[in-house]
Amino acid sequence: xxxxxxxxxxxxxxxxxxxxxxxxxxxxxxxxxxxxxxxxxxxxxxxxxxxxxxxxxxxxxxxxxxxxxxxxxxxxxxxxxxxxxxxxxxxxxxxxxxxxxxxxxxxxxxxxxxxxxxxxxxxxxxxxxxxxxxxxxxxxxxxxxxxxxxxxxxxxxxxxxxxxxxxxxxxxxxxxxxxxxxxxxxxxxxxxxxxxxxxxxxxxxxxxxxxxxxxx
Amino acid sequence: xxxxxxxxxxxxxxxxxxxxxxxxxxxxxxxxxxxxxxxxxxxxxxxxxxxxxxxxxxxxxxxxxxxxxxxxxxxxxxxxxxxxxxxxxxxxxxxxxxxxxxxxxxxxxxxxxxxxxxxxxxxxxxxxxxxxxxxxxxxxxxxxxxxxxxxxxxxxxxxxxxxxxxxxxxxxxxxxxxxxxxxxxxxxxxxxxxxxxxxxxxxxxxxxxxxxx
Numbered sequence: 001x002x003x004x005x006x007x008x009x010x011x012x013x014x015x016x017x018x019x020x021x022x023x024x025x026x027x028x029x030x031x032x033x034x035x036x037x038x039x040x041x042x043x044x045x046x047x048x049x050x051x052x053x054x055x056x057x058x059x060x061x062x063x064x065x066x067x068x069x070x071x072x073x074x075x076x077x078x079x080x081x082x083x084x085x086x087x088x089x090x091x092x093x094x095x096x097x098x099x100x101x102x103x104x105x106x107x108x109x110x111x112x113x114x115x116x117x118x119x120x121x122x123x124x125x126x127x128x129x130x131x132x133x134x135x136x137x138x139x140x141x142x143x144x145x146x147x148x149x150x151x152x153x154x155x156x157x158x159x160x161x162x163x164x165x166x167x168x169x170x171x172x173x174x175x176x177x178x179x180x181x182x183x184x185x186x187x188x189x190x191x192x193x194x195x196x197x198x199x200x201x202x203x204x205x206x207x208x209x210x211x212x213x214x215x216x
Numbered sequence: 217x218x219x220x221x222x223x224x225x226x227x228x229x230x231x232x233x234x235x236x237x238x239x240x241x242x243x244x245x246x247x248x249x250x251x252x253x254x255x256x257x258x259x260x261x262x263x264x265x266x267x268x269x270x271x272x273x274x275x276x277x278x279x280x281x282x283x284x285x286x287x288x289x290x291x292x293x294x295x296x297x298x299x300x301x302x303x304x305x306x307x308x309x310x311x312x313x314x315x316x317x318x319x320x321x322x323x324x325x326x327x328x329x330x331x332x333x334x335x336x337x338x339x340x341x342x343x344x345x346x347x348x349x350x351x352x353x354x355x356x357x358x359x360x361x362x363x364x365x366x367x368x369x370x371x372x373x374x375x376x377x378x379x380x381x382x383x384x385x386x387x388x389x390x391x392x393x394x395x396x397x398x399x400x401x402x403x404x405x406x407x408x409x410x411x412x413x414x415x416x417x418x419x420x421x422x423x424x425x426x427x428x429x
Contacts, residue, residue: 001290001291059414060403060407062364063364063367063368063406063407063410063411063414064368064403064406064407064410065367065368065369065370065371065372065382065406066368066371067371067372067374067375067382068371068382068385068399068402068403068406069403071382071385071386071395071399071402072395072399072400072403075389075395075399076395076396076399076400079395079396157274157275157276157279158276158278160276160278160279161276161278161372164375171278171279171282175282178286183290184282184286184287184290185286185287185290185291188279188282188283188286188287189283189287191279192275192279192280192283195274195275195276195279196270196271196274196275199274199275200270200274203274
């Protein structure tokens with residue numbers, strides 16, 4: 001059954017792979033933040049084709065599996081001469097998938113701005129760009145930061161899927177260790193416990209952040 | 217080419233839908249058990265339910281599925297692929313669902329409970345006749361979204377070689393090497409399966425908001 005000696009032997013290798021997992025999470029989150037904002041703005045656009053496209057994109061991406069989207073990026077794009085490394089394909093896939101969720105978060109923040117703010121900006125002759133940059137976004141983003149934090153944690157937990165397109169992150173390392181020794185128990189349990197500890201402690205941090213933001 | 221691949225896609229689709237429905241039913245019961253468990257007056261029950269929820273929300277479905285399929289056999293528990301898949305999917309969705317149950321029950325105004333107490337209802341009558349009918353309606357859209365997440369999650373069972381839609385597609389791709397067609401069709405099939413749920417949620421949300429403003 002459980003073998004402590006073996007568990008301690010493989011622990012360093014799993015911890016090294018954690019670096020790839022964490023960097024993939026943050027790069028993908030950055031992609032999601034940028035694309036998510038663009039999707040929200042595109043959906044609000046007066047130019048009908050653009051808003052329809054953004055709405056359709058969000059609906060389609062949200063109702064199809066991330067795994068299949070990753071396969072699509074990793075296996076279909078090379079057909080058209082665009083070969084991506086597993087890391088790049090992975091962060092694009094994960095980032096695009098969660099950008100559709102973050103688009104909803106931005107939307108919630110923007111819609112909570114009282115109409116008076118828009119009217120005041122118009123009365124003060126602000127340009128559209130300045131209205132967004134100086135009035136709307138600075139007020140709509142801080143309240144939704146905890147929600148974004150929760151999505152960061154969700155994305156962190158989802159990174160094992162990237163092992164399906166051969167990215168050697170923590171889960172792929174565990175799989176390889178397991179297939180070498182025919183012992184999956186220790187490797188997979190360590191991975192599970194690592195994810196649990198890291199995601200649970202960061203969700204407690206987000207909860208504290210939420211309380212502090214509410215106090216202000 | 218299409219004549220050759222469509223029948224196998226159909227077989228995969230059936231497995232995917234079966235997985236989604238079985239897991240949804242089990243997850244629904246788990247969600248209620250854990251959701252009510254977290255509101256129980258017994259500390260032990262609350263702790264047990266919270267542990268279940270935090271463990272399955274703190275790791276991803278992927279890790280849970282692999283753990284159940286590859287690590288459990290070392291304890292002498294060997295599960296068939298389908299059972300492992302349904303178990304992982306329903307335990308995972310049940311944990312998320314319990315949060316839906318818990319939060320909607322809390323959101324029923326306190327006056328409702330107080331009125332039911334004043335009318336001398338038993339705790340069971342209170343829950344069944346006053347709290348649940350109001351909470352269930354609020355749960356519907358969230359449960360609809362959960363089913364879509366569940367459907368998307370079923371794609372992961374292809375990685376433990378259960379022959380669902382995604383597995384069929386990857387096998388076909390390695391034999392006929394037409395990724396563009398195969399993966400586009402695959403994405404579209406998932407989108408089509410999810411459509412009734414997306415439309416259903418929109419309809420319910422529309423009905424619920426009618427007359428509220």
